Amino acid sequence: MYTKAFAPEYQGALTALSVNSSLADVLAKGTEQLRAAERSGSAGDVARAGLAVAEANRRLGRIREADRAWKASYRSARTATDESAMAWALWSGGTLARQRGRLPLARRLLSHAAELGDRGGDVLARGYSLAGMAETGRIEGDYASVHRLHEQLLAEARERGEARHTVWALEGIAQMHRNTGSYDTALAMFEEAAGIARGADDQRGLAWALRGIADVLSVRGEAPERALELLSEGEAICRRMKLTSALAYNHKMRANVFFRSGRYRQAREVYEQALAEFEGMNEPRGAALSRLGLLKSLARLGRCPAQTAADLHRLRRTLGGTGLRHTRDMVDKALAELPGTPEPVTASAAPEERYERADATSGAGR
Template identity: 60%
Template sequence: RVEDARAAWRDSYRSARTADDDGAMAWALWSGGTLARQCGRLTLARRLLTWAVTLAAGSGDRLAHGYSLAGLAETGRIQGDYAAVTALHEQLLEQGRAHGEPRHMVWAMSGIAQMHRNTGDHAKALDLFEESVRIATEADDARGRAWSLRGVADVLSLRGEADRALALLTEAEAICRDMDLAGALAYNHKMRGNLLYRAGWYEAARVTYGIALEEFRAMRETRGAALARLGLAKSRARLGRAPQETLAELAALDREFADIGLRGARATIAAFRSEITLGATA
């Protein structure tokens, strides 16, 4: 299916280029960039989406421009390049407000919330995620609500409210199942693994990460699969796995995250590697 999708966007791009249609070329590049991001090829995704933004701006296709900007912003956020994409998220949020597009507002606001969460401002992140839930609920945006609930659950877990966080994830999971959102469901399971791990329930975390890993592999989601494997490695280490085995797996994952371009995941590996090494020499 990935090869079919790759051939389809390239065919669309060639047809649009033959017709000298910048807007259609932008849409094709947006499709290619989105596919590249889903396959873990973040550098390629960013290049294609940057090109899409340029073509869309010149064509006057506001929708293509907005989607391409959003794709570019999301890719940079996943890479951890917040300095480059924070302004893009804020621009998209203002555009959503100006044009009365709550789904775009929810997407941009939850992205900004995620960056605050990842840089340690949990109070601001929680405020924005909860506002995203409210907007999504009022707009009947079930997908946006599920994504935002996951964000709220993540921050509550960081504050030690495990039971409440897990209940919100259960609500988000029901939405994903009702809408048949396979990717969102897999990331929801990965987040559940994170929450269980933080609460010290390592065996439950191990099982849940395993479920997420199977789901990611089934859809060939490279980034999600690597993140689930990291969760599994950490859970198994807590359950008594030999330190040298854990360190070997962390080294392999670090190379994979470097290839994908995930700065935050590599920082997590470095911190856990130090913890394991110190524990082994204590």
């Protein structure tokens, strides 16, 4: 039996906020509470209100505001010597770093957040931080090292009856199965996640699960219209809650469905829309995937193969130092499928995978 979904990142005076609260409402109420906490002089209250402000801004794609907010929350938590609040602030910072494509920084912040959550006795802060580390590894394509952590976190969430975290873990494991071709297993896990999310009223988790189901149906060549219906249901949730990033990924998946069913003009239009959305929120992974889909659509619409190959090589080079191995492999596959296009003379070999060294002043923790 799962409890009704809740949002542990909405803390202090904001615990009454629902996991399904509009992000615009969260930002407004969080900012109001933050100002009140600043007037009262309570560093702990400032940290917890600032966390909600940081998360609302991050999910709305307001990167600079989110970056300032999580760092301010961490400083206040440190002033209050509140390890739990410090852990949550670093969790927010690590999640933002991952969203921005700064994966080594994300791992460091999330690792420190998990340690603080453990020391502070905050089971959820520890769990969410470990989940962030697992998701970072999954995005990098390092499935071997993070699959066991995903399974561990799923077991812990099931034992607690914590619906939202169970849904997250199921979706993460399902995505790895989908990416490695185990479509039946992936579909079953996405459907289980959707059922738990519906029962627990976790609308955000439901939107991501619907996207996953649509993806598997589409990639198996089945029921494209059903896949589009599921994406429309998910899009309505994203718009209602103003889930900017989730909405962009929903649009990218809609374009994928169009592409796989041979509707290349529609795919091109929606890839262009998703690309603009990802670039607007400075989310490099989503932008790279949308650009790849756009280039493949243009190629199917008759664009010069040599131009397409040159653009694909350029995209591959931009991915060289990001750690997004799965995305880079997808570019390689697209190049291999493009006939008669040797690598342009001007294209240098992709650099060896390297990890960006984050500025030590950018904060410690997710």
